[in-house]
Amino acid sequence: MRLQRPYWSRLAALVLSGSSLWSGLAWAADEAVLRPRVPIDKIEEARTWTNPFPSTEDNIEKGKALFHGKAFCVTCHGRDGKGLGDIEGLRGKLPRNFTDKVWQAARTDGELLWILKNGSPGTDMASFVPLILTEEEAWQVLLYVRSFGRP
Ligand code: HEC
Known part of the structure; x- marks a missing residue:
């Protein structure tokens, strides 16, 4: 006692x-x-890239199918886009929470495409273009990623 x-x-x-x-x-x-995730000597150019697809329901649906399908984004970023924290073997950085509006506002579409082309160096966010996604498909996935930031 x-x-x-x-x-x-x-x-x-x-x-x-x-x-x-x-x-x-x-x-x-x-x-x-x-x-910023894009290296300082690349970011100015990346910020000039704009999504050629309008954010229509149809294009967002195409992006959603890729997110859940062949691009398997869902395995790390989750169905709700909030990013899973319990993935075994993840090196350091957690998958991004796409519902974070401050993060959404901090990034241009071009920066996000750069990440899909090159990955985020030193993290488990790998490069998806051109091995898994075409550039067109990457833009569609990004429309879906952006849709998490809306109410
Ligand atoms: C193996 C797990 C994994 C998969 C699969 C994955 N991601 Fe990621 N993703 C991450 C991690 C970890 C980060 C955080 C990297 C960092 O903090 O720099 C991240 C970050 C991001 C970012 C934020 C980069 C920034 O500028 O802040 C975007 C956008 C993104 N992922 C999109 C996708 C898309 C789209 C897919 C599917 C094509 C995908 N991710 C698949 C793990 C993954």
């Missing part, structure tokens, strides 16, 4: 320090997520 008190107070201290660590990490994660 005499041992119980120090045990609980130590536990409380642990929980408290844990929660402040978490809020610190959450803030750091936001900053880290918003940092």
Whole structure:
């Protein structure tokens, strides 16, 4: 019985320090997520690329089929686009949460296409064009990715 008190107070201290660590990490994660992924010497050009497809229901549906089908984006980014955190063997960075409106606003369509062509260096986000997707299909998938950012 005499041992119980120090045990609980130590536990409380642990929980408290844990929660402040978490809020610190959450803030750091936001900053880290918003940092541009396209290398500085490529970003100016990438930002000039624009999606040739209008955001119609039909084109978004085509993108959705690719997202769930041959491009298997869903296996990491999830059905709800929020990004799965429990994938085994993921190196460091979590798959992006596409419902994050601040992130959506921080990226141009051209930057996202650059990522689909080149991947995000040093992460599990691989390159999909041209091996798995044509450039046209990549633009359609991106219309679907953008649709997660809308209410
Ligand atoms: C193997 C898991 C995996 C698959 C499959 C995958 N992604 Fe990702 N994706 C990631 C990870 C991890 C990140 C975060 C990379 C980073 O933080 O730089 C990411 C980031 C992204 C980003 C954000 C890049 C940015 O500028 O912030 C986009 C857009 C994206 N993925 C689209 C897709 C699309 C579209 C597909 C399917 C064609 C796909 N991803 C398939 C793991 C995956």
